[in-house]
Amino acid sequence: MGKMRKPIPPEATSVFKGKIFEVFQWEQKMFDGRTITFERLRRPNTVQVIAVEGDNILLLKEKQPDTDYYLTFPGGRAEINEDPLEACKREMLEEIGYSSEKWELFFEDDPVGKMEWTIYTYIARDCQKSQEPRLDGGEAIELQPVSFDHLLNLTDDENFHIGSIKELLLRARFNPDDNEELRRRLFGHSIDVSAA
Amino acid sequence: MGKMRKPIPPEATSVFKGKIFEVFQWEQKMFDGRTITFERLRRPNTVQVIAVEGDNILLLKEKQPDTDYYLTFPGGRAEINEDPLEACKREMLEEIGYSSEKWELFFEDDPVGKMEWTIYTYIARDCQKSQEPRLDGGEAIELQPVSFDHLLNLTDDENFHIGSIKELLLRARFNPDDNEELRRRLFGHSIDVSAA
Numbered sequence: 033m034g035k036m037r038k039p040i041p042p043e044a045t046s047v048f049k050g051k052i053f054e055v056f057q058w059e060q061k062m063f064d065g066r067t068i069t070f071e072r073l074r075r076p077n078t079v080q081v082i083a084v085e086g087d088n089i090l091l092l093k094e095k096q097p098d099t100d101y102y103l104t105f106p107g108g109r110a111e112i113n114e115d116p117l118e119a120c121k122r123e124m125l126e127e128i129g130y131s132s133e134k135w136e137l138f139f140e141d142d143p144v145g146k147m148e149w150t151i152y153t154y155i156a157r158d159c160q161k162s163q164e165p166r167l168d169g170g171e172a173i174e175l176q177p178v179s180f181d182h183l184l185n186l187t188d189d190e191n192f193h194i195g196s197i198k199e200l201l202l203r204a205r206f207n208p209d210d211n212e213e214l215r216r217r218l219f220g221h222s223i224d225v226s227a228a
Numbered sequence: 229m230g231k232m233r234k235p236i237p238p239e240a241t242s243v244f245k246g247k248i249f250e251v252f253q254w255e256q257k258m259f260d261g262r263t264i265t266f267e268r269l270r271r272p273n274t275v276q277v278i279a280v281e282g283d284n285i286l287l288l289k290e291k292q293p294d295t296d297y298y299l300t301f302p303g304g305r306a307e308i309n310e311d312p313l314e315a316c317k318r319e320m321l322e323e324i325g326y327s328s329e330k331w332e333l334f335f336e337d338d339p340v341g342k343m344e345w346t347i348y349t350y351i352a353r354d355c356q357k358s359q360e361p362r363l364d365g366g367e368a369i370e371l372q373p374v375s376f377d378h379l380l381n382l383t384d385d386e387n388f389h390i391g392s393i394k395e396l397l398l399r400a401r402f403n404p405d406d407n408e409e410l411r412r413r414l415f416g417h418s419i420d421v422s423a424a
Contacts, residue, residue, distance in 0.1 A: 038294055048244040050251050051267040052342065055244060062293050063368060070294070071247040073269075097258055098234055098266070144340055145389075146248065172259060193341075198395060206402035 074148040079119045080107030088177035095172040103192040116152035129165045132156035141196035151196040270344040275315045276303030281355045284373035291368040299388040312348035325361045328352035337392035347392040
């Protein structure tokens with residue numbers, strides 16, 4: 033995960049700019065001296081939040097106009113030039129009306145080799161309800177709090193869309209050391225970053 | 229993995245066709261009655277082979293013109309309308325010069341929500357060297373056989389590009405039942421499909 037980072041080179045040309053995706057091409061010299069047109073994509077980064085309230089993690093039961101219901105973390109697409117942490121705060125507030133003062137970057141992943149696209153996963157501790165959700169017309173969302181153990185067992189559930197941290201949840205499920213470490217990061221020794 | 233399959237609807241229009249990626253758009257009715265332009269991509273499917281020779285799995289140490297060295301399974305991009313199994317046979321022969329008579333589909337995955345793109349992973353048992361590799365100018369490849377246990381431990385190695393089956397290897401590594409099942413599928417009770 034996150035390893036095959038192949039940035040679009042500076043000499044690449046933008047050949048198409050759509051609603052979400054932008055396509056770049058450039059001439060790439062091969063080992064045998066030939067030149068081939070390479071192609072890569074860019075799309076807005078996405079964010080997701082492991083939102084902790086008491087002993088629970090706050091998941092969403094969500095539906096989009098062209099999907100069935102599925103479980104997911106709060107999150108979504110970052111705006112252009114929007115800081116990932118700010119995007120997390122905005123999405124959590126819009127989708128479930130929760131906020132937090134205790135944020136920590138958990139995982140940063142570039143899941144697709146031929147695409148500039150990062151998924152940022154943040155932990156938000158001690159989340160609190162601070163307003164009513166403000167959903168846009170493309171979202172139907174219900175709040176679904178789950179326990180830590182339930183969260184880990186959801187790695188078997190095809191309707192749980194885990195966006196890039198499934199491996200980390202599986203390791204926490206099967207490996208006692210990873211389990212203890214994740215439990216500590218979510219529930220223990222909270223660091224109040226708002227005081228920094 | 230493989231769950232968020234959202235096919236491009238028949239009314240979608242192709243708005244860009246590049247070297248690898250084709251971009252489609254369509255008008256999507258939202259829950260509140262508004263209409264928004266949705267966008268999705270299509271790209272050629274890819275294949276990879278868990279190639280078994282004796283007690284070993286045949287990995288590649290590979291380099292492309294714009295990457296560092298990394299470990300991977302034999303495989304690559306399927307041609308348009310090429311059957312995934314035929315693509316596996318072709319790629320394994322080209323890249324390492326091996327062939328097999330005992331093939332089984334192991335896993336089929338659509339890893340990216342907004343893209344029509346399937347990664348097919350096949351098992352090839354009792355692989356045998358049958359010709360010299362025929363590499364194209366964009367590939368530098370060395371054969372690297374590894375044991376079953378080594379393969380599972382490579383799930384910790386950032387330079388091993390596992391394309392969509394990392395979860396299955398992790399489960400086989402940590403869970404004795406999954407370990408036994410995978411070991412059996414790779415090494416035991418081979419089914420000779422060429423006789424069918």
